[in-house]
Amino acid sequence: MFKAISAYFQKTETAAWVLLLPSLLCLTIFLFIPLIMSFCLAFFDVTIFLKNAEFILFDNFKELFFDGRFWNALGNTAYFTVMVVPIGVTFSLVVAMFVSENSLFKRSLRVIYYLPVICSMTAIGIMWAILLDPTIGMFAYWLRALGFKNVQLLKDPNLAMPLIAAMTIWKTFGQNMIILVAAIQSIPDEYYDASMIDGANSWKQFIYITLPALMPTLGFCTITSTIASFMVFDQTYVMTRGGPMFRTETLVQYVYTRGFIISPFRLGYASAAAFMLFVVIAAITMVMYHFFMKKEAKGL
Amino acid sequence: MKNTISKKFSIGGIMCLLCMILILAAVLYPFLWLILSSLKFEPDIVQYPPRLWPKQFTFMQYIKVWDKLPLFTMFKNTLIFSALVTISNCLLCAMGGYAFARMNFRGKKTLFIIILFTMMIPFQIVMIPLYILEHFAGILDTYWGLILPRLTWPFAIYLMRSFFISLPSNLEEAARIDGATEYRIFRQIMLPLCKSAMVAVGIMTFTNNWNDLVYPLLLTNSVGMRTLSAGLAMFVGQRIIEYGATLAAAMISLTPLLLVFIFMQKYFVQGIALTGIKG
Numbered sequence: 001m002f003k004a005i006s007a008y009f010q011k012t013e014t015a016a017w018v019l020l021l022p023s024l025l026c027l028t029i030f031l032f033i034p035l036i037m038s039f040c041l042a043f044f045d046v047t048i049f050l051k052n053a054e055f056i057l058f059d060n061f062k063e064l065f066f067d068g069r070f071w072n073a074l075g076n077t078a079y080f081t082v083m084v085v086p087i088g089v090t091f092s093l094v095v096a097m098f099v100s101e102n103s104l105f106k107r108s109l110r111v112i113y114y115l116p117v118i119c120s121m122t123a124i125g126i127m128w129a130i131l132l133d134p135t136i137g138m139f140a141y142w143l144r145a146l147g148f149k150n151v152q153l154l155k156d157p158n159l160a161m162p163l164i165a166a167m168t169i170w171k172t173f174g175q176n177m178i179i180l181v182a183a184i185q186s187i188p189d190e191y192y193d194a195s196m197i198d199g200a201n202s203w204k205q206f207i208y209i210t211l212p213a214l215m216p217t218l219g220f221c222t223i224t225s226t227i228a229s230f231m232v233f234d235q236t237y238v239m240t241r242g243g244p245m246f247r248t249e250t251l252v253q254y255v256y257t258r259g260f261i262i263s264p265f266r267l268g269y270a271s272a273a274a275f276m277l278f279v280v281i282a283a284i285t286m287v288m289y290h291f292f293m294k295k296e297a298k299g300l
Numbered sequence: 301m302k303n304t305i306s307k308k309f310s311i312g313g314i315m316c317l318l319c320m321i322l323i324l325a326a327v328l329y330p331f332l333w334l335i336l337s338s339l340k341f342e343p344d345i346v347q348y349p350p351r352l353w354p355k356q357f358t359f360m361q362y363i364k365v366w367d368k369l370p371l372f373t374m375f376k377n378t379l380i381f382s383a384l385v386t387i388s389n390c391l392l393c394a395m396g397g398y399a400f401a402r403m404n405f406r407g408k409k410t411l412f413i414i415i416l417f418t419m420m421i422p423f424q425i426v427m428i429p430l431y432i433l434e435h436f437a438g439i440l441d442t443y444w445g446l447i448l449p450r451l452t453w454p455f456a457i458y459l460m461r462s463f464f465i466s467l468p469s470n471l472e473e474a475a476r477i478d479g480a481t482e483y484r485i486f487r488q489i490m491l492p493l494c495k496s497a498m499v500a501v502g503i504m505t506f507t508n509n510w511n512d513l514v515y516p517l518l519l520t521n522s523v524g525m526r527t528l529s530a531g532l533a534m535f536v537g538q539r540i541i542e543y544g545a546t547l548a549a550a551m552i553s554l555t556p557l558l559l560v561f562i563f564m565q566k567y568f569v570q571g572i573a574l575t576g577i578k579g
Contacts, residue, residue, distance in 0.1 A: 010481050010482065012403050012404065012405070012482055013403075013404070013405040013406065015399075015403065015481075015482035015483060016399040016403040016404075016405040016408075016482075017399075017405060018483075019395040019396065019398060019399040019403075019486065020395070020396050020399045020400075020411075022392050022395070022451070022452065023392050023393065023395070023396040023451075023452040023457060024411075026392070026448070026449070026451045026452045027415075027418055027452060027454065029433075029449075030426075030430065030433075030448065030449035031418055031421060031426060031449075032418075033429070033433070034426035034429035034430045034433060035421060035425070035426050035429075037426075037429035037432070037433070038425060038426055038428060038429045041428065041429060041432075050432065050435065095320075095323065098316055098319070098320050099320065109320060109324060110569070111565050111569075112324060112327055112328065113323065113324075113327055114565075114568065114569070115327060115328075115331070115558075115561070116327060118507050118511075118557050118558075118560075118561050118568065119511070119554050119557065119558075120510065120511035120513070120528070120529050120553060120554065120557070121511065121513060121529075122511070122513050122528075122529040122530075122532050122533050122550075122553070123529075123532065123550035123551075123553045123554045125533075126532065126536055126546055126547070126549075126550045127330055127333075127334050127547070127550055128330065129536075130337075130543055130546070130547065131330060131333065135346075135348070136345065136346045136347075136348065136350055136543070137350065138333065138350050138352075141348070141349050141350050170326070170327070178569055227420070227422060231422045231424050233424065233513070233514050234513045234514065234529075234533075237513070237514075237533060238513075238533050238536060252424045252514065255424070255427075255428070256427075256514070256518070259428055259431075260431075260518065267428050267431075267432065270428055271428050271429070274424065274425055274427070274428060275425075277424070277425065278421075278425045281420075281422075282420075285420065
């Protein structure tokens with residue numbers, strides 16, 4: 001009996017499942033079940049006290065549709081993403097081109113550019129909030145010295161989001177830069193040598209060799225950055241708390257506020273909003289994935 | 301790869317150099333400002349026009365913030381949370397990655413696709429159900445509640461798999477012929493081999509969890525359970541403390557990671573590079 005059990009556990013197939021079991025258990029309990037729950041919750045009217053849950057079908061979604069604050073948050077999040085992703089990825093690419101060589105100087109540059117990435121957004125947000133403060137901040141002082149009047153920076157409803165986006169690029173460009181440097185370094189030298197013989201200049205080399213070779217990596221960077229941008233929370237929570245005039249309130253923040261800050265703490269309603277966020281992200285990821293795969297297939 | 305941007309001392313080359321140094325200054329200046337400002341007296345920070353260099357250096361802000369905030373508790377919580385999660389991630393993800401990379405079993409492909417799919421689900425999507433689950437399990441606002449959901453990390457499983465696939469294919473054959481069990485092969489041959497990948501994964505996990513805000517913010521609510529990020533974000537919001545102390549607190553929360561980074565930056569880059577190649 002014992003031998004049979006022992007032999008069963010010795011089989012490669014069983015061993016594989018045994019090795020995977022802890023991870024699978026954890027993912028099932030803390031990821032899959034919540035994912036299904038979040039979908040179900042959206043159809044209930046339930047508060048944080050979890051009493052008297054009521055099945056209300058699509059009422060949450062109907063209400064969301066006419067909820068100005070939800071659309072405002074979605075708009076803010078999209079605005080943030082549209083600023084951060086294209087500018088951020090392009091900037092990372094340009095910097096990566098500059099520093100892709102393995103000289104000591106450029107290696108050191110890469111390390112320093114990566115520095116903000118490892119720092120916590122909370123601490124960085126605190127730091128930038130004071131740097132960008134209209135009364136005591138350095139930037140306000142410099143702008144006034146340059147002759148700008150009425151410098152409001154983070155307190156200016158029109159400027160707050162772009163500033164937070166710029167700060168986010170400052171903090172995160174090193175991440176994509178490192179990934180792109182690794183990809184640039186893996187392009188074979190022969191391509192460049194051959195094109196040199198054909199008389200291609202560095203710009204042409206960039207357009208016809210580097211860029212196409214980087215397409216899958218650029219796709220990866222764009223998709224991951226987009227997902228991260230749609231999840232933006234830390235920056236706006238620390239720096240502006242969604243203000244001024246809700247102009248920096250993001251979707252995740254709205255979900256958090258609805259569910260856990262404003263009474264009645266409507267978890268069902270917040271779940272519906274979170275579910276919408278999931279749909280938006282899934283759709284965008286899918287479109288981008290096909291876009292980059294097609295580019296790659298064409299060899300562009 | 302050869303440098304595609306002209307190597308000669310052309311105008312373009314000098315412009316590139318200038319740009320790089322400008323970016324360097326833009327990255328370093330805020331940090332310099334943070335360090336120097338945390339060493340100022342309060343009136344020195346709020347004075348107009350603002351100045352970078354302190355009139356007089358002082359550690360008062362650090363002492364003050366230590367008095368006013370439960371920094372030690374927050375520090376301890378963050379350390380316990382991130383360290384345990386890191387250890388567990390290294391181990392469980394190595395196990396999972398190894399199984400996916402070098403063992404055959406039914407449903408492997410499907411399962412791996414599911415793992416890839418889970419990589420795409422951000423925590424924010426499942427945060428409300430997770431809160432409810434933890435409420436019913438009675439582990440809200442405890443170390444268990446913080447640690448259990450993070451025991452494994454699909455992304456790290458994926459990284460570990462990429463690593464194990466890159467190892468030569470005949471490694472375990474000899475051991476199998478000698479009659480070693482699968483577990484022994486994993487423990488005695490594979491685990492020692494994947495140390496460098498583990499360090500890379502470990503550093504990533506540690507930084508991510510140390511820095512995470514919304515996760516501990518949601519799953520803890522007593523001051524005694526707050527992590528550094530969550531605690532600082534709270535206190536800054538309530539404007540309990542002044543600018544100087546706030547900056548000192550930010551500095552304290554950054555220091556451990558900066559130290560880890562300075563001494564282990566090779567591994568940071570290694571882990572990131574592992575990500576991109578398979579992009």
